[in-house]
Amino acid sequence: MSDNSDSDFDIRKSLSLLFATPLVVHDWPESEQLNKELADLIVRKEKSDNRGYGTRSNAGGWQSSGNLIQWPETCIQTLKSRIETIVFKMIGELVRKDGTARTFTLLIDSWANINRQGDYNVVHTHPNCMWSGVYYVQPGKPDKTIPYSGLLEILDPREAANYIQIRNTVLDGREFVENVPGRMLLWPSWLKHWVHPFAGEGERISIAYNVNVIEN
Ligand SMILES: [Fe+2]
Numbered sequence: 001m002s003d004n005s006d007s008d009f010d011i012r013k014s015l016s017l018l019f020a021t022p023l024v025v026h027d028w029p030e031s032e033q034l035n036k037e038l039a040d041l042i043v044r045k046e047k048s049d050n051r052g053y054g055t056r057s058n059a060g061g062w063q064s065s066g067n068l069i070q071w072p073e074t075c076i077q078t079l080k081s082r083i084e085t086i087v088f089k090m091i092g093e094l095v096r097k098d099g100t101a102r103t104f105t106l107l108i109d110s111w112a113n114i115n116r117q118g119d120y121n122v123v124h125t126h127p128n129c130m131w132s133g134v135y136y137v138q139p140g141k142p143d144k145t146i147p148y149s150g151l152l153e154i155l156d157p158r159e160a161a162n163y164i165q166i167r168n169t170v171l172d173g174r175e176f177v178e179n180v181p182g183r184m185l186l187w188p189s190w191l192k193h194w195v196h197p198f199a200g201e202g203e204r205i206s207i208a209y210n211v212n213v214i215e216n
Helices: 032-048 074-094
Strands: 024-027 104-115 120-124 131-138 152-155 174-177 183-188 193-195 204-215
Touching: 024 074, 032 074, 032 104, 032 131, 032 204, 074 104, 074 131, 074 183, 074 204, 104 120
Parallel strands: none
Antiparallel strands: 024 183, 104 204, 120 193, 131 183, 131 204, 152 174, 152 193
């Protein structure tokens, strides 16, 4: 690089990360009791309806019907409140601050997932909605010697993003998220993601959700 004084400027003033992909990863505190109630409820539901919804993105495993958010149990209503909170907070952060008072109504679909040994979720998006996410109830006991066991992987949606081959930049095309109990994620529904095969014991339990947003 030249040592010409023309090169002495702050690139941060000239750089914008255009067309951002928002991703929220929030760890709700004090979730142990809630997660226990959710896990017990979801396992009971599976026993009473072992066909569940059938196949969505899952290869193996069990997925409940999509009306989970209407289940009457208190733990489900707490989860609903958490989803609403995180979506409203994110929208509040993303809207341009022009002084206009704006209010929104949320339409939520949600379903439970149980993955056991060998179960996974293929690469997919969530069509016909705006925002999607997941809440982690329990991780099971993944075999830590098996790479990526039960991990969520989020993929850069831009088909040509891997043209940039400089390693370890903020432009990396793959993002992995650990399924920590009490952790809630939120992303645009068009964002491709998948779940690596679960290798281990027990049940990996999560709750997925879709949200459509209507401006009042
Ligand atoms: Fe998904």
